[in-house]
Amino acid sequence: MSLRFPLLLSLAIGIATVPAYAADGDAESAKTTGRLPQHLQLSKEEAIVSDEAAYCDAIVDQAREMRYSAREEELQTMQSELERGLELMERKKTEFEKWVQRREEFATRASEALIAIYERMRPDAAAERLMIVDPMLASSILLKMPPAKSGTILNEMEAKKAAGITAIMAASADRGNG
Template structure:
């Protein structure tokens, strides 16, 4: 039991065994300087030699059990992550479907508006959104709307549209 307690604390099993053998023997077999009798030393060495393989096997077994426990935890976490990834992909698909429907509905709204009214509304929208809407419209309707806009706003939207079509424009400006 004492050996197991020392081994659990991380002590070398041979050193613990030698200590346990030497303790009672050293009380009777040690000289005044604390040197252990050669016979006792031989017993200690024989003990260490005899238990070395068993101690190593036990240490390997404990390490394997710990690795198995860690692997089970990792497998569990991977399972949770896979579930979350599947949920995220489902949510993303539903979101993209909704956005596509909303985008088409928005395009249809601007397609049905008078050009002067559509121009007035698009002047008040974010330039990138307005440019995206204009790009989705037919060229005839888009040109009518741009014709009705303030020239500076129309130029800014044209610049955004042109830069979106430019293949040399980097997606990551950093």
């Protein structure tokens, strides 16, 4: 009776461990069957939780490696997309530079032809047309003409228009010297 009392007491208060001095019959049954006594075995829920924890511990490194591999693959995909985008931008930049160069060549040729046209016009006709166009364009044309010709054309313009164009020409000359 003295050996069974600690066992009954531990069961009554809900302690899961059993003292080492359990009944001899329990020790004998464990030796012959290869199983722990009933009161020492885990419940199904405890066994499942224990198995799940063991499984998680076993695969944690493998799961981490899989996450790293997935992220590395994602980064490589992003990098290749970025490289393709950079190549496309470089081609577009080259194409844009060619268009800018063509435009500048055309503008140079057009402005030279335009200046020649305005130089050959009568001053009053040239003044009348230059008052209608954009003041920046008018000042650009007049700046590229010989001073005597542009002075004559400005003289034929309305005073306010001529003053505005002259201000633009002066500002342009200041930028060219600075």
